Amino acid sequence: MSRRICRIAAVAALAVLSTGCVTQSLPEGALEDRSEDLGVAAAPLHVGEARRVVLDDHRAPVQRQPIRVTAAEASEAPSERVGLVRDASDRRGVVETPASEPDKAPAATPERRPRAEPGTGAERGTGSEQGTGSATPRGANRPRGDRSGADRTDGDDKGAQPAPATPTPPAPAYRTAADVSDPEGDRGRAPAYADLRRVLIESDGANARVSIVVAGRLPATLAEGEVQGIGVDFYRTNDRESDYQLFADGGSTGWEAYLHTPSGIGRFEGSFRMGGQMLVFEVPWSSLGGRKAADVSAFVDWSAQDRPFNRTGGDRAPDQGRFRVLP
Amino acid sequence: MTRVLTGLLAAAVAGALFVAAPLVAAPKGAAGYNTSDLTYAEGCGDGNVLAINAPEKLWPPNHKYYEDIHAVATGAEGEAITLTTTGWHDQYAEDGTELNGSGNTTRDIYVDDHEADWITTDDDDPDPQVIAVEHGTGEVQTDWAARAERSGRDMEGRTYQLRADAQFGDDSCSVTAAFTVPHDMRPSKR
Numbered sequence: 001m002s003r004r005i006c007r008i009a010a011v012a013a014l015a016v017l018s019t020g021c022v023t024q025s026l027p028e029g030a031l032e033d034r035s036e037d038l039g040v041a042a043a044p045l046h047v048g049e050a051r052r053v054v055l056d057d058h059r060a061p062v063q064r065q066p067i068r069v070t071a072a073e074a075s076e077a078p079s080e081r082v083g084l085v086r087d088a089s090d091r092r093g094v095v096e097t098p099a100s101e102p103d104k105a106p107a108a109t110p111e112r113r114p115r116a117e118p119g120t121g122a123e124r125g126t127g128s129e130q131g132t133g134s135a136t137p138r139g140a141n142r143p144r145g146d147r148s149g150a151d152r153t154d155g156d157d158k159g160a161q162p163a164p165a166t167p168t169p170p171a172p173a174y175r176t177a178a179d180v181s182d183p184e185g186d187r188g189r190a191p192a193y194a195d196l197r198r199v200l201i202e203s204d205g206a207n208a209r210v211s212i213v214v215a216g217r218l219p220a221t222l223a224e225g226e227v228q229g230i231g232v233d234f235y236r237t238n239d240r241e242s243d244y245q246l247f248a249d250g251g252s253t254g255w256e257a258y259l260h261t262p263s264g265i266g267r268f269e270g271s272f273r274m275g276g277q278m279l280v281f282e283v284p285w286s287s288l289g290g291r292k293a294a295d296v297s298a299f300v301d302w303s304a305q306d307r308p309f310n311r312t313g314g315d316r317a318p319d320q321g322r323f324r325v326l327p
Numbered sequence: 328m329t330r331v332l333t334g335l336l337a338a339a340v341a342g343a344l345f346v347a348a349p350l351v352a353a354p355k356g357a358a359g360y361n362t363s364d365l366t367y368a369e370g371c372g373d374g375n376v377l378a379i380n381a382p383e384k385l386w387p388p389n390h391k392y393y394e395d396i397h398a399v400a401t402g403a404e405g406e407a408i409t410l411t412t413t414g415w416h417d418q419y420a421e422d423g424t425e426l427n428g429s430g431n432t433t434r435d436i437y438v439d440d441h442e443a444d445w446i447t448t449d450d451d452d453p454d455p456q457v458i459a460v461e462h463g464t465g466e467v468q469t470d471w472a473a474r475a476e477r478s479g480r481d482m483e484g485r486t487y488q489l490r491a492d493a494q495f496g497d498d499s500c501s502v503t504a505a506f507t508v509p510h511d512m513r514p515s516k517r
Contacts, residue, residue: 225479225482227479227510227511229388229389231389241391241392245389245391247389249388249389249512251511251513252511252513253511253512253514256512258387258389260389264393299390301428301430303479303480304480305479305510306480310428310480312427312428312479312480
């Protein structure tokens with residue numbers, strides 16, 4: 001009997017350890033491969049049940065729909081994908097993502113691909129929601145069933161009849177408008193989730209999708225006394241103060257998003273989602289002053305009352321100056 | 328402009344009644360939700376009125392300026408008016424630098440008015456202030472702006488203060504307004 005209990009305990013310990021290993025590897029995947037994550041993130045908003053979330057005309061709640069952060073290990077198991085689920089109520093867990101994303105549409109080739117590191121599987125990343133376009137090497141890992149796109153030429157399709165014309169045009173694909181990386185470890189005395197690593201701005205013609213990646217997993221709620229702000233500034237008319245800004249405020253009650261316009265806090269006509277190491281705003285370009293070039297910078301600031309060791313920190317991307325967005 | 332006129336109207340009523348501020352709380356969304364503009368007004372005798380129009384809170388703490396802050400001195404008899412306003416906040420370290428965690432931005436409260444002369448106190452001042460002076464007759468208004476930011480190290484958040492001193496001929500009076508950038512927006516602070 002006791003041997004059986006020991007065996008069960010050993011199996012359980014092994015399961016915990018293996019889960020921990022997957023979790024530890026997630027940050028790399030989160031940075032390098034996000035094509036699926038954003039696809040999932042495009043689901044409609046859900047109002048959280050466990051937290052006070054109020055929708056009004058200029059705030060968007062944290063979405064409970066999980067955003068999946070793809071692990072690097074996925075490249076080693078083409079038929080399965082491993083992801084991290086996080087939202088306001090389900091803090092963490094390792095799950096398998098769906099094997100197919102049926103509503104994929106061909107995507108334009110990104111102008112700039114995410115930084116890839118050999119052997120991590122990251123080299124297949126496209127940085128686009130419908131990231132199955134020509135930038136994806138043939139034979140590279142992709143979800144099963146995701147066979148749309150320009151490179152649909154593998155053997156399974158031999159002899160297939162041309163698809164009948166459909167009256168509904170495919171959803172416009174997002175393409176990269178700007179993609180800026182930031183070094184790790186330049187956040188001051190702050191946790192990893194205040195370390196800005198990447199800012200990705202994409203456009204589908206009508207909407208802007210702004211993704212912020214940090215070095216650590218963003219908590220759904222911060223500790224008592226701890227606050228964090230994450231913002232993306234769009235400079236259009238002057239060089240000193242931004243004209244438009246997407247901003248997320250995090251605290252002990254969760255996260256809320258805001259849109260700042262030249263006339264103040266404006267109506268947030270879009271979505272705000274976060275999960276894993278990523279935070280995603282999606283708003284019409286019209287909310288950001290129109291679909292035209294802008295100079296952009298992003299920031300994270302973090303501080304906490306933590307006497308006697310008051311800690312503060314934060315990060316900027318780029319560390320100095322701004323980067324150009326060409327939607 | 329309408330808001331300013333509304334504030335002045337309220338201020339005139341206040342002046343007539345000699346009631347201390349705040350008098351008017353007009354809902355306003357431009358400074359973030361749950362934020363109202365308040366008019367702090369003082370009757371200065373002989374129908375003269377001094378008022379400050381400022382938000383109750385600034386939120387979110389996104390480092391952006393809130394620019395709808397005004398000090399207005401209204402004289403009833405066409406006398407020369409000197410309006411002096413002083414702005415400051417309470418999140419400075421002992422050496423006069425901004426408290427860590429505030430975002431390291433510059434000019435957190437400043438005079439947004441080309442018609443006013445203004446100075447800042449020394450950087451070494453542990454409580455740096457911005458002082459503006461503006462002259463005129465009838466109505467003198469000095470416009471201010473303040474950044475919506477605070478350091479999370481202080482659970483009380485940041486408090487901005489604006490004091491207005493007006494001289495109407497031989498008469499003078501003053502009004503002080505305060506508004507905060509809360510540490511956070513938990514329900515008890517909304």
